[in-house]
Amino acid sequence: MLPAIGNEAIGYGLYSYAILTTPSERNTKFLVEVIKSIPGIKEAAADLNRLNIFYIPIQEEQQPQFVKELRAKPANFTVLADHFGTSFYDFRMARAILDHLCGLPPDTMKALCRTDLSRGPYIFTYATPASRLNAVPPPYLFVDLSKVDPRAFGEVLSAFREQVKRDDVTDRARIDTLRLKILQIALTASDWVEPIENGVQHLVSEIVHPAAAASDK
Amino acid sequence: MSKIALTVFSILLAVAYGVAFSQTYPDVAVTGGLATLFAVLGIATVLVAFGVFKLLVWGASRKTGRRAAPRRRRRRA
Numbered sequence: 001m002l003p004a005i006g007n008e009a010i011g012y013g014l015y016s017y018a019i020l021t022t023p024s025e026r027n028t029k030f031l032v033e034v035i036k037s038i039p040g041i042k043e044a045a046a047d048l049n050r051l052n053i054f055y056i057p058i059q060e061e062q063q064p065q066f067v068k069e070l071r072a073k074p075a076n077f078t079v080l081a082d083h084f085g086t087s088f089y090d091f092r093m094a095r096a097i098l099d100h101l102c103g104l105p106p107d108t109m110k111a112l113c114r115t116d117l118s119r120g121p122y123i124f125t126y127a128t129p130a131s132r133l134n135a136v137p138p139p140y141l142f143v144d145l146s147k148v149d150p151r152a153f154g155e156v157l158s159a160f161r162e163q164v165k166r167d168d169v170t171d172r173a174r175i176d177t178l179r180l181k182i183l184q185i186a187l188t189a190s191d192w193v194e195p196i197e198n199g200v201q202h203l204v205s206e207i208v209h210p211a212a213a214a215s216d217k
Numbered sequence: 218m219s220k221i222a223l224t225v226f227s228i229l230l231a232v233a234y235g236v237a238f239s240q241t242y243p244d245v246a247v248t249g250g251l252a253t254l255f256a257v258l259g260i261a262t263v264l265v266a267f268g269v270f271k272l273l274v275w276g277a278s279r280k281t282g283r284r285a286a287p288r289r290r291r292r293r294a
């Protein structure tokens with residue numbers, strides 16, 4: 001957790017930030033996947049300079065309350081992420097980090113910085129603590145999940161974790177893959193055929209119910 | 218090919234698509250929409266494969282100049 005800008009611990013190999021700009025169902029699903037798939041930094045046994053620390057901004061004054069709640073009743077991931085997203089996540093800090101990134105954007109970021117940046121979520125990875133930098137000079141890794149289906153967040157996070165293990169963290173070789181593009185297409189197509197499924201279910205219930213009623217008579 | 222064979226092949230293909238998907242994307246749950254998509258893809262694949270097969274048979278019979286044996290008409294009782 002990152003309770004304030006510039007509060008990062010020193011000495012880690014990479015610094016990643018979960019950037020959410022608004023409380024939403026998408027962002028809750030993203031937080032669920034983050035909590036599920038990224039282990040706590042205290043569980044890691046490697047040297048600090050070999051670790052990628054993943055920060056989630058938290059409102060400074062709310063941090064003790066969150067820790068207290070977490071210890072009192074460890075809820076399931078969804079409840080925890082939902083509660084965290086609505087009550088504890090620091091959207092102002094996340095906005096500030098985004099503003100720093102868009103302060104002096106490289107060509108690859110210019111199009112994104114021109115949008116309203118309200119969808120998200122985003123993941124930002126840098127070699128040094130970056131929340132305090134007014135303009136973040138490249139190279140860095142920025143993963144925009146605003147067009148990713150929430151069901152694919154787990155796979156994208158998994159790809160992200162593979163990416164940060166590469167020698168060149170910024171080359172996106174594990175993120176911009178055909179495999180993830182096919183997944184995105186499959187999930188979009190599944191949304192299109194969902195009405196067929198609902199229609200078939202409706203049709204079956206229409207056929208089965210009168211038949212059951214007739215047999216009861 | 219009979220309708221039953223087409224249905225069986227469609228189901229088998231849908232299951233195969235589902236298995237391949239869950240092997241490729243272990244973090245994605247195969248729920249209603251995806252299952253329907255695999256079923257539709259299974260049916261589409263079988264129909265396309267059947268169409269291609271018929272086309273090939275027709276092409277081969279044209280090349281050899283042989284006509285397919287005429288169907289016997291059922292005698293009416």
